[in-house]
Amino acid sequence: MNQLAAEGILGSYPERERQMMDLTEMGQRAKKAATILASSSTQVKNSALILMADALMENSVRVMEANQKDVEESQARGMSEILLDRLVLNEKRVADMAEGIKSLIGLSDPVGEIIWGSRLPNGLILTKVRVPLGVVGIIYEARPNVTVDASVLCLKSGNAVILRGSSNTLSSNVALVGVLRDCLKEAGLPEDSIQLVSSPEREYAVQLMRLREYVDVLIPRGGKDLIENVVANSTVPVIETGIGNCHIYVDENADVEMALQILLNAKTQRPSVCNAAESLLVHGSIADVFLPRAIQALTEKKVTVYGCSRTLSYGQEVLPASEDDYYREYLDLKIAVKVLDSLQEAIDHINKYGSHHSDAIVTNDYSSAQKFTQEVDSAAVYVNASTRFTDGFQYGLGAEIGISTQRLHARGPMGLKELTTSKFVVYGQGQVRK
Amino acid sequence: MNQLAAEGILGSYPERERQMMDLTEMGQRAKKAATILASSSTQVKNSALILMADALMENSVRVMEANQKDVEESQARGMSEILLDRLVLNEKRVADMAEGIKSLIGLSDPVGEIIWGSRLPNGLILTKVRVPLGVVGIIYEARPNVTVDASVLCLKSGNAVILRGSSNTLSSNVALVGVLRDCLKEAGLPEDSIQLVSSPEREYAVQLMRLREYVDVLIPRGGKDLIENVVANSTVPVIETGIGNCHIYVDENADVEMALQILLNAKTQRPSVCNAAESLLVHGSIADVFLPRAIQALTEKKVTVYGCSRTLSYGQEVLPASEDDYYREYLDLKIAVKVLDSLQEAIDHINKYGSHHSDAIVTNDYSSAQKFTQEVDSAAVYVNASTRFTDGFQYGLGAEIGISTQRLHARGPMGLKELTTSKFVVYGQGQVRK
Numbered sequence: 089m090n091q092l093a094a095e096g097i098l099g100s101y102p103e104r105e106r107q108m109m110d111l112t113e114m115g116q117r118a119k120k121a122a123t124i125l126a127s128s129s130t131q132v133k134n135s136a137l138i139l140m141a142d143a144l145m146e147n148s149v150r151v152m153e154a155n156q157k158d159v160e161e162s163q164a165r166g167m168s169e170i171l172l173d174r175l176v177l178n179e180k181r182v183a184d185m186a187e188g189i190k191s192l193i194g195l196s197d198p199v200g201e202i203i204w205g206s207r208l209p210n211g212l213i214l215t216k217v218r219v220p221l222g223v224v225g226i227i228y229e230a231r232p233n234v235t236v237d238a239s240v241l242c243l244k245s246g247n248a249v250i251l252r253g254s255s256n257t258l259s260s261n262v263a264l265v266g267v268l269r270d271c272l273k274e275a276g277l278p279e280d281s282i283q284l285v286s287s288p289e290r291e292y293a294v295q296l297m298r299l300r301e302y303v304d305v306l307i308p309r310g311g312k313d314l315i316e317n318v319v320a321n322s323t324v325p326v327i328e329t330g331i332g333n334c335h336i337y338v339d340e341n342a343d344v345e346m347a348l349q350i351l352l353n354a355k356t357q358r359p360s361v362c363n364a365a366e367s368l369l370v371h372g373s374i375a376d377v378f379l380p381r382a383i384q385a386l387t388e389k390k391v392t393v394y395g396c397s398r399t400l401s402y403g404q405e406v407l408p409a410s411e412d413d414y415y416r417e418y419l420d421l422k423i424a425v426k427v428l429d430s431l432q433e434a435i436d437h438i439n440k441y442g443s444h445h446s447d448a449i450v451t452n453d454y455s456s457a458q459k460f461t462q463e464v465d466s467a468a469v470y471v472n473a474s475t476r477f478t479d480g481f482q483y484g485l486g487a488e489i490g491i492s493t494q495r496l497h498a499r500g501p502m503g504l505k506e507l508t509t510s511k512f513v514v515y516g517q518g519q520v521r522k
Numbered sequence: 523m524n525q526l527a528a529e530g531i532l533g534s535y536p537e538r539e540r541q542m543m544d545l546t547e548m549g550q551r552a553k554k555a556a557t558i559l560a561s562s563s564t565q566v567k568n569s570a571l572i573l574m575a576d577a578l579m580e581n582s583v584r585v586m587e588a589n590q591k592d593v594e595e596s597q598a599r600g601m602s603e604i605l606l607d608r609l610v611l612n613e614k615r616v617a618d619m620a621e622g623i624k625s626l627i628g629l630s631d632p633v634g635e636i637i638w639g640s641r642l643p644n645g646l647i648l649t650k651v652r653v654p655l656g657v658v659g660i661i662y663e664a665r666p667n668v669t670v671d672a673s674v675l676c677l678k679s680g681n682a683v684i685l686r687g688s689s690n691t692l693s694s695n696v697a698l699v700g701v702l703r704d705c706l707k708e709a710g711l712p713e714d715s716i717q718l719v720s721s722p723e724r725e726y727a728v729q730l731m732r733l734r735e736y737v738d739v740l741i742p743r744g745g746k747d748l749i750e751n752v753v754a755n756s757t758v759p760v761i762e763t764g765i766g767n768c769h770i771y772v773d774e775n776a777d778v779e780m781a782l783q784i785l786l787n788a789k790t791q792r793p794s795v796c797n798a799a800e801s802l803l804v805h806g807s808i809a810d811v812f813l814p815r816a817i818q819a820l821t822e823k824k825v826t827v828y829g830c831s832r833t834l835s836y837g838q839e840v841l842p843a844s845e846d847d848y849y850r851e852y853l854d855l856k857i858a859v860k861v862l863d864s865l866q867e868a869i870d871h872i873n874k875y876g877s878h879h880s881d882a883i884v885t886n887d888y889s890s891a892q893k894f895t896q897e898v899d900s901a902a903v904y905v906n907a908s909t910r911f912t913d914g915f916q917y918g919l920g921a922e923i924g925i926s927t928q929r930l931h932a933r934g935p936m937g938l939k940e941l942t943t944s945k946f947v948v949y950g951q952g953q954v955r956k
Contacts, residue, residue, distance in 0.1 A: 211905055222899075304930075469945060483946075511902065511934070522832075
């Protein structure tokens with residue numbers, strides 16, 4: 089900390105505040121900021137976003153220096169290459185963040201939208217108005233882009249945010265949040281609209297999960313352990329996001345070439361993200377044609393294949409899969425493969441072992457496609473397309489705070505609207521109930 | 523239990539099942555039923571509803587007998603008149619339940635509705651389809667009408683339900699659920715679509731709150747203690763409903779006659795329900811004109827008035843209010859009154875002491891109305907109307923499972939749509955991500 093302060097990468101996040109870190113006080117300040125944000129105009133919020141995009145570019149060197157510190161320390165701790173890839177900031181990635189911010193400016197402000205209205209027979213005028221959620225807590229892993237993404241999405245949707253990132257990316261986060269808070273101040277918005285829990289102790293994460301009086305929703309972004317921990321310990325309502333044990337099911341009547349392309353794209357195009365495929369299911373009657381080619385293609389792409397007993401017979405490279413492999417989100421160049429004898433078995437397998445994120449069938453059979461989309465209980469279900477499309481930008485939502493794998497409030501990619509709630513505003517002329 | 527069985531009011535709810543009451547097994551059966559319900563046609567669900575409405579009327583005598591037992595036992599335990607009023611079933615109330623069921627038949631089925639769609643530039647066809655939540659748990663107090671309402675709303679929206687009512691209304695619930703399950707069977711739907719935790723031990727409520735693997739959402743319906751208990755102990759996602767510390771704020775420029783009518787309606791028309799007023803706030807500059815008449819009118823209606831020091835000077839009947847009185851949901855002929863010196867004080871009071879349910883301003887000042895509706899952070903905010911209108915039927919939603927006072931998923935009266943979630947179904951022709 090002191091070293092960071094000495095290096096001048098703390099922006100407006102004063103040492104004093106970080107040392108007294110009391111989350112109750114942080115919650116109170118967030119609530120206060122949220123009240124102001126809720127009635128801030130689109131214009132003011134957009135002006136802050138413009139400042140932020142520019143400031144990130146102007147401060148890219150000091151942000152990357154802070155990030156370099158995180159990267160070196162994480163490397164020294166033996167972090168895997170794939171996780172390091174998510175942690176690293178380079179010029180392109182900082183520029184991408186700035187572009188991401190700019191892209192929000194043009195999106196319509198969800199706050200104040202009248203989403204329903206009715207004039208009741210008794211003359212009452214009923215309106216249902218979109219309002220911010222209030223204070224959003226984000227608990228996440230070593231991905232500094234989440235720091236910026238989450239902050240600006242919350243700002244545009246009128247929410248205050250409390251960020252609790254991984255200790256592995258603390259320097260990056262402190263630098264980024266410092267830049268963002270300076271811009272809030274310059275735009276005339278409360279700095280406490282964006283706050284960072286900058287102490288690495290686990291105790292603070294637990295405090296945040298219990299800050300029910302001040303935090304309206306907690307969005308954990310990370311792996312299975314993180315999410316399960318938050319769900320088990322939080323009294324603040326949680327939106328579960330992003331555990332992706334995604335499946336590609338190759339049906340009896342699949343186009344083999346198409347299936348290969350979709351499989352390779354879903355598994356290898358970016359294996360570290362939640363919408364990458366982790367499991368391949370193959371109908372027994374197409375296994376002879378499809379699996380030898382699939383195993384060869386995966387192996388050429390350096391994917392380790394774990395297979396069921398039937399899969400083992402299709403390639404020497406295949407290692408035996410345990411029951412656990414079918415539950416796993418590898419986030420790595422690994423895949424679990426199973427041969428099944430019916431579409432129903434595939435659906436049952438996905439609903440049992442999957443994470444209800446994104447699952448695809450490759451088929452030319454109309455009934456199979458309909459049955460699969462109806463019965464697979466996931467946030468996004470695909471016919472003849474890669475699971476990699478489950479993403480707010482790809483879906484044209486313009487933005488994404490995460491991908492909900494739960495059923496309440498939001499399911500699938502969450503954009504600005506999913507960061508709002510509503511209230512009924514009712515106009516009368518003295519009506520009473522009979 | 524054995525006595526009930528002997529009396530033949532158990533319907534198809536066999537003794538054996540109640541004795542082995544294992545909620546894990548109950549959860550598994552609910553999940554299985556939910557899968558079938560999710561793809562059941564509107565026609566089949568409606569045919570079950572028709573059977574239920576008829577069967578309730580046909581079995582009204584035995585239902586009322588079972589209810590009489592609950593009433594007598596609750597009276598013996600000293601239950602208050604107002605709570606007894608919510609427990610009692612008479613012919614009219616049974617007929618109302620049957621009418622309530624019939625009114626659902628004509629409502630459009632939310633399941634399968636395509637709520638959004640898009641053709642992406644890459645040719646992917648994106649649809650967002652409404653699907654049931656899955657398994658809904660309801661934990662509630664001694665209100666047998668909730669047993670029927672919740673069951674049929676869940677059925678129409680394709681959800682299985684697990685009910686856990688108060689032990690004070692166990693006989694009524696067993697009788698009612700027996701009738702409903704018979705009808706499910708007759709309509710060819712799984713009986714386990716509606717299950718009752720028919721053991722009164724608190725342990726089962728706790729089990730239900732932890733049944734995360736099988737229960738998708740828990741909706742507690744009842745008083746503050748019940749809700750807080752569920753929130754604190756549940757790992758299943760919760761929708762908080764119905765704590766109503768509702769306010770009537772009489773502004774400086776209020777029409778005094780209108781304010782009196784709204785106050786009396788909100789406080790006395792049905793004091794035992796959540797949208798009844800519990801607090802009255804009065805602007806100081808109208809207190810001399812308004813409060814003496816208000817206190818007199820309330821007293822005539824047998825309402826006990828607890829007031830701040832300034833209120834005390836307007837009527838001998840007024841008792842001193844403690845800080846706690848402003849937090850209370852009396853659900854009784856009692857009201858807490860406070861005189862304030864500005865609209866801002868009223869807004870701050872409501873946001874601090876209120877339950878974010880329903881709050882009203884009586885005013886003829888346009889700016890006051892706008893400020894109040896913008897800044898009061900409640901599910902429903904009224905100008906010049908009684909808070910008693912916060913209700914799914916009154917709002918024209920056709921039905922109501924509860925009134926959400928939380929921000930996530932649903933806020934205010936929850937109808938059929940609020941018992942659903944969505945999934946993305948995406949149709950491709952081999953698209954992969956670049």
